[in-house]
Amino acid sequence: MARANGASSSWTVATIRDWVFVILGSGVILYGVGYLLARMGRVLLIVILAGIFYITLSPFVDRLALRWRRPWAVLVVVLSAVVIVVGGGSLLGTIMTGQIVSLIKKVPAIVQQLSTVAPGVLAWLNHNDIHINILDIESRIVSNLGKVSSFVVTQALNIVTHTIGAVVDGAIVLFVTVYLLLDAERMQIAVLRLVPQNRRDMLLAVEHTLARVIGGYVRGQLLLSAIVGTAFGIGTWIIGLPYPLVIGVVAAVMELIPLLGPILGAILPVILTFFGRPLVQIPELAILIALVHLLESQVLGPRIIRTQVGLHPVLSVLALMLGAEWQGIWGALFAVPAAGVLVAAWVAGVRLWRERVVLPSQTGPDPRISAARSE
Structure with missing residues (x-):
């Protein structure tokens, strides 16, 4: 009984120590980066x-x-x-x-x-x-131009x-x-x-994770951007709005900004609608925006982006805000895949830590090792 209590207390101390090392190491790495x-x-x-x-x-x-x-x-x-x-x-x-x-x-x-x-x-x-x-507005616009x-x-x-x-x-x-x-x-x-022989599989797993998350995100985002831009361009052309190519390209570029892309891409066609046939075109444009949004957020987005990155929407918003604050548009573009890599690395690290630290300390040493030591 005393031996079991001693093993439990030593496991607790080892667990706390490992968590402290993980937290301190993560802080040092983030500061260095x-x-x-x-x-x-x-x-x-x-x-x-x-x-x-x-x-x-x-x-x-x-x-x-x-x-x-x-x-x-x-x-x-x-x-x-x-x-x-x-x-x-x-x-x-x-x-x-x-x-x-x-x-x-x-x-x-x-x-x-x-x-x-x-x-x-x-x-x-x-x-x-x-x-x-x-x-006055007209004169100001002309002078500003x-x-x-x-x-x-x-x-x-x-x-x-x-x-x-x-x-x-x-x-x-x-x-x-x-x-x-x-x-x-x-x-x-x-x-x-x-790298030591016993660590090579882990390194290859890290490389595979990076390639999967970043490559999948970039390819998926480009595909999603092209689909959304094409949908906006063709849709506004059918509605009868002017400059459908400009609208489509702007929507495609804005789609590269995670989460906020559909909102930013819809600004230009909304403005142009007010200067055409607003009573007819505004409802049509509202239907088009709703369909594109459903296509992006409910059908294509989850399959192309979320399955590749594996990131919760709340974390995506936080990563987007931090990236935009740090490096503006470039930070916003690459914040989500960077956060996906960090989350994947964290999950892999926790899994490895549980397999090599927690589970062995809970189950105790292998009986064959104890028998070999007693001989």
Whole structure:
């Protein structure tokens, strides 16, 4: 009996000690990561982007490598991705530029039309001491558009500098991604040689978790973004709203922001609806937004995103807020997969700790070991 009490107390002390080590170690790691991110934000962003592109493209390279040599597979996949991004971006940019210029030219007329489209709204606002001067708003918009154009001209050098910097960063990301795709297997073998034999399975499990969470999230988010953008573009075209391509592209880009994407993507079509046939188009747009939201949140979202990341919606919101506070739009984009990786690592660590610490201490030593010691 005394021996059982002693074993129980020693197990309790060991459990408390292990939890203290886990909490302190997690705090030290988080502090170190935060310190590095604060000092090396741009470099780490390039590395993170290259890693994400590597994880995203790696399955396609692996499939082609079964038939071709790996360098050729990497070349085909990377060139295809570059052609799709650059070619598609150029085509969409050319079409969108014309539509955006046309939209900007019509802004004064749209604002002036507000007085005839919604006289009841203006009367109600004036009745409640909320006075709106349409002519004043129109003159301010026209003057601000002139200021924007002059600002663009005066800041042309800064724009060119930032553009060149973005191109250089993109080239570095592309180079690192190609290098990772070419030498991933050799680097993996080199890292495994540095790890003890009994720890290699755990390291491979961590690598598999990272690839599954990050790669699945990126591929799923891109697919979901394309579907939502296409649905918004086709839907607004059927309704009869102007600039459906701009609406679709904006909705697709906004969808990349977790949780808030559908709300942000619906702002532009809602605004344009008020300047067309609002009595007819507003109900139609409401139905379209509801259908897209149901498609994104109830059908595609759970299957494409949540099953890949395995993150509770509350944690997703907290991660989104922290990411946006830390690095703005980039932080918001990558906050959810980063949180998914941390949660997966935490679950794996707790499971391993229970298997190697808690359960052995509860069950006691193996009887065969005790028998061998007594001989």
